Amino acid sequence: MESSKTKTVLENPKLRANFLSVLTFWYTIPVFIKGLKRTLNIKDLYRTMKEHQSEPLGKNLYDSWEREIKSSGGKPSLVRALLREFGWHFGFFGFVLLVGEVGLRTIQPFILLKFISYFTYGLESIETAYLYAGGLILSTWLNVIFRHPTMCGLWNLSFRARVSLSSMIYRKSLRLSTTALGAATSGHVVNLISNDVSRLDSNILFTHFLWIGPLQTVLVTYLMYLQVIGI
Template sequence: MENGSGARKESEEKKEVKKGKPNVLSRLFMCWVCPVLVGGNRRDVEERDLIPPPSAKYKSESLGDKFERYWLEELGLATQRGVAPSLWRALRRAFWLSYMPGALLLLGNAIPRTIQPLLFTRLLSYWSADSTMTRLEAGYWAMGMLLCNFLAMVCHHHNTLFVGRFGMKVRIACCSLLYRKLLRLNQRSLQSTAAGKLVNLMSNDVARFDYAFMFLHYFWMIPLQSAAVLYFMFRAAGWAPIVGLFSVMLLILPIQAGLTKLTAVYRRETAQRTDKRIKLMSEIINGIQVIKMYAWEVPFQKVVGSSRAHEVEALKRASFVQGTFGGFMLFTERTSLFLTVMTLVLTGSMATATTTRGKTCR
């Protein structure tokens, strides 16, 4: 009877999981998240509430075997050339093909965003004094704007999901390779390796892959999109938008370069202080019996608190620089528009809603 009830439970769970698989529309609009959010608001989220992932793609064993093969090839090539092995080259050879679909999603976001101001400019011309556009044509331009916004939104969210999954695959592969390396180290190498550094590598440093791959495609997409935008702006308003854009670039680029350098310095400092704190905590945990026996809790508490305070101080400086860096995004857009309108006025051109408002639509 127990075997029968157990088999019945397993079949019910399989049916429940199979029923929970989303269809095409649910995947497109990400409706499969709604039951998870609603259920999580009422009770704790359980494993049966989640959609079963494609486990074969994210298994540590398969990803580790694949990356280890390319890493050994990179070691052999680096030894032949007499140079240091590169983690980036090994990652590129191992995962470049599975990263390419993100380019299509990013293009699906960039192309509608580039076309949308042109459609908005045409829509604004409907209200001009000498317009011959009918209301039906204006409705077509408005529908085109809505469609572009919809396509850009769908591609943006799916690209974010795709990049998050891809970053998770790379993170799993790197952690698997680190773990295999640790298992092969001898006692002498283990004693010379700081445990805090290893913990920081597997918990903090590899998490940067989740963000790094989100922006790699912009290296080739930004020049193409910038050229297209400059061409359309030149056709709409002449040289004034180009003057405004390049003036802002000359003003902002040196500041952003300095902030980028400061960010790298503060992140390096934060990583060093985090390694030091984790190493200290590891040593305290290993000697916790002696600390309790001699009642040294308060002195060691002050030592840990001081180490954490130094780490938080570095984190504050890095966060301040990142916030300043992000603020320049809003400043750049509005300054560019201001310089464009000012150039139009100073050159005697007419600054109409069609030539100015269309450039701020995204």
């Protein structure tokens, strides 16, 4: 049975937010309004969502690690275990970033160029200029809609992975034998959780740019070449 203290903790508004509210972060507005009226305190913290709880996250990753040990032929990989657990979400966010970075952000300078050419050379009709202006506004708006929820989703994914690994480290420390406990200090375990695992935040967040960046460079170089030769 939940204690009275647990019952008083507020439910995270994201759980009841609709798709548009999540996409535009509208569900966070009440927090800002409350912060304008008074100083926020610990009572304003929300209850931990189920997707962030350490027990199910740690259990799922531990089961994935056990399957990795059985199927790896004696050479298990923690990366493969993490990808088995979080790979689909990681790939989905990578695809969204690809569309936003390579598609929308790459085409914006060329739309702007066409729009400026109307005022510089007057080669385009007024209707075409309106289309370029609308396309520039639309591409900018779509880029914001794509990018910010995606980055928030990657932060959320990195947090879940960090919680999963921290839970696994804690479980492993409880199962160590007396000999192993003598070899591993408590400071080493704390260092793994506080320093090494926390690096997942930046690694997961920027890993996609390692392959999106070269693709975007090749595409931009090709479009610049077409522009220079006048096609």
